[in-house]
Amino acid sequence: MSIAGKPETLIILVVAAALVDRDGQVLVQQRPAGKQHGGLWEFPGGKVERGETPEAALVRELREELQIGVSPVAVRPLSFTTEEAAGRHLTLLLYIVEAWTGELSPTAADAIRWVSSESLRDLPMPPADLPLVDVLARALLDQQSG
Numbered sequence: 001m002s003i004a005g006k007p008e009t010l011i012i013l014v015v016a017a018a019l020v021d022r023d024g025q026v027l028v029q030q031r032p033a034g035k036q037h038g039g040l041w042e043f044p045g046g047k048v049e050r051g052e053t054p055e056a057a058l059v060r061e062l063r064e065e066l067q068i069g070v071s072p073v074a075v076r077p078l079s080f081t082t083e084e085a086a087g088r089h090l091t092l093l094l095y096i097v098e099a100w101t102g103e104l105s106p107t108a109a110d111a112i113r114w115v116s117s118e119s120l121r122d123l124p125m126p127p128a129d130l131p132l133v134d135v136l137a138r139a140l141l142d143q144q145s146g
């Protein structure tokens with residue numbers, strides 16, 4: 001084993017967006033059954049491709065998954081988390097997105113829902129999301145009271 005880790009470990013970088021509407025509700029989508037984490041609720045997003053910046057990947061994923069337009073300068077980095085499981089190391093970057101163009105039209109999810117950041121904690125989500133949900137709830141609370 002090298003100092004960099006096990007050679008067989010798959011290292012993936014994933015970007016995700018907390019889309020927040022004017023009432024402070026957050027969009028989550030349900031992963032299709034049969035996919036990894038199928039049936040769980042997650043933030044829209046996906047893997048960063050080779051040669052792509054995380055922000056460009058997020059803009060692309062939001063266009064592909066929800067058919068909305070987002071400016072790369074309108075995505076605000078919030079927090080990140082890492083997870084090591086099943087031979088892969090995942091880094092998940094979460095951004096806040098409050099402005100977009102177009103009507104939401106989900107293409108990759110079984111369902112979408114708008115929920116308060118507090119109720120996110122009651123939804124079954126992938127384990128890597130749990131610490132991010134806490135950070136998001138706090139950030140939105142600070143934003144409301146500030």
Ligand SMILES: Nc1nc2c([nH]c(=O)n2[C@@H]2O[C@H](COP(=O)(O)OP(=O)(O)OP(=O)(O)O)[C@@H](O)[C@H]2O)c(=O)[nH]1
Nearest residue numbers: 014015016036037042043044045046047092126128129
């Ligand atoms: N989009 C998204 N993926 C997440 C979240 N949390 C989390 O653990 N993941 C994991 O990150 C990975 C994202 O891969 P994906 O399959 O959605 O990526 P992708 O859109 O590039 O899909 P593809 O590989 O099927 O083309 C999945 O293993 C997914 O379970 C989240 O909140 N949002």
